Amino acid sequence: MFEREGFWEDRDPFGRPPTPEGTGVAAPPRPCSLDRSPDFFIHASAAGAALLSSASGTTVSSTSSATTLITSAAITTIDNTGSGSVVFRTGAQTRFSISSSGHLVPNADNTFDVGATSTALRETFTRSVDSGSANDLVLQRNNVTGLPLAAAANINAVPVRLKSYTVAGPPADTQGDLAFVTDANAPTYNATVAGGGAVVIPVFYNGTNWVCH
Numbered sequence: 001m002f003e004r005e006g007f008w009e010d011r012d013p014f015g016r017p018p019t020p021e022g023t024g025v026a027a028p029p030r031p032c033s034l035d036r037s038p039d040f041f042i043h044a045s046a047a048g049a050a051l052l053s054s055a056s057g058t059t060v061s062s063t064s065s066a067t068t069l070i071t072s073a074a075i076t077t078i079d080n081t082g083s084g085s086v087v088f089r090t091g092a093q094t095r096f097s098i099s100s101s102g103h104l105v106p107n108a109d110n111t112f113d114v115g116a117t118s119t120a121l122r123e124t125f126t127r128s129v130d131s132g133s134a135n136d137l138v139l140q141r142n143n144v145t146g147l148p149l150a151a152a153a154n155i156n157a158v159p160v161r162l163k164s165y166t167v168a169g170p171p172a173d174t175q176g177d178l179a180f181v182t183d184a185n186a187p188t189y190n191a192t193v194a195g196g197g198a199v200v201i202p203v204f205y206n207g208t209n210w211v212c213h
Contacts, residue, residue, distance in 0.1 A: 080100070082100075083100050084100060085097040085098060085099050085100060085105075086098040093107075094107040095107055095112060096112070117142075117143070131149075136148045136149060137149040147160070162178055162179050162180045162202060163179050163180075164179070164180055164181070164182055165179055165180075165181050165182075166181060166182060166183050166195060167181050167183055167184060167193055167194065167195030167196075167210070168195055170203075170205075170210060173205045173210070174205065175205060175206065175207035176204075176205065177204070177205040178202065178203075178204055178205075178213070179202070179203055179210075180200060180201060180202045180203060181193060181195070181200070181201060181203050181210075182198075182200050183195050183196065183197055183198060183199075184197050184199040184200070184201045184203075184212065185197030185199070186199075187199055187201050187212040188212060189212055189213070190211050190212065190213075191211060191212055192209040192210065192211055192212075193209075193210050193211060193212050201213070
């Protein structure tokens with residue numbers, strides 16, 4: 001055994017790894033412990049990757065303000081093969097974890113954001129959005145509430161504001177669209193709306209015409 005820069009490893013007197021007798025080929029690298037600790041090893045896998053293992057847990061850290069990097073030219077895998085979670089911490093505090101069943105879970109309720117006002121996610125693909133049984137679900141734009149859904153029922157917690165148009169100016173129409181116009185003339189319920197007046201009234205597109213609603 002020879003010590004080199006804190007490593008203990010098997011080498012011959014010339015610093016070469018041992019060879020299987022009679023083969024003339026260097027033996028596969030053997031585990032070597034860091035700082036003479038008996039339970040922490042760096043292994044070289046058959047594919048040439050460096051593997052860190054420990055009987056009591058493994059920590060990759062920096063003791064200064066320098067950056068600690070885990071890099072790969074291909075795929076970098078963080079794998080917990082047991083029943084625990086993968087935990088993400090900053091400032092010595094747990095922020096998020098990925099549970100053993102694959103769920104991304106914040107460490108505290110109603111505390112952490114994903115993205116920021118000036119650095120938002122581009123798109124979110126999801127099947128549903130659920131605020132829980134006791135909370136309103138709030139849609140905001142620029143931190144201003146746009147559409148809250150009350151927790152007590154599937155109803156809007158505030159009135160819904162329709163888009164306003166003139167009779168001549170609604171956008172491309174799709175059956176079921178709702179809006180309101182500001183210049184209806186003598187409107188009659190469910191009749192095609194006519195412009196040129198001053199009546200403000202909601203209108204509905206029935207698939208053929210915008211009708212007074």
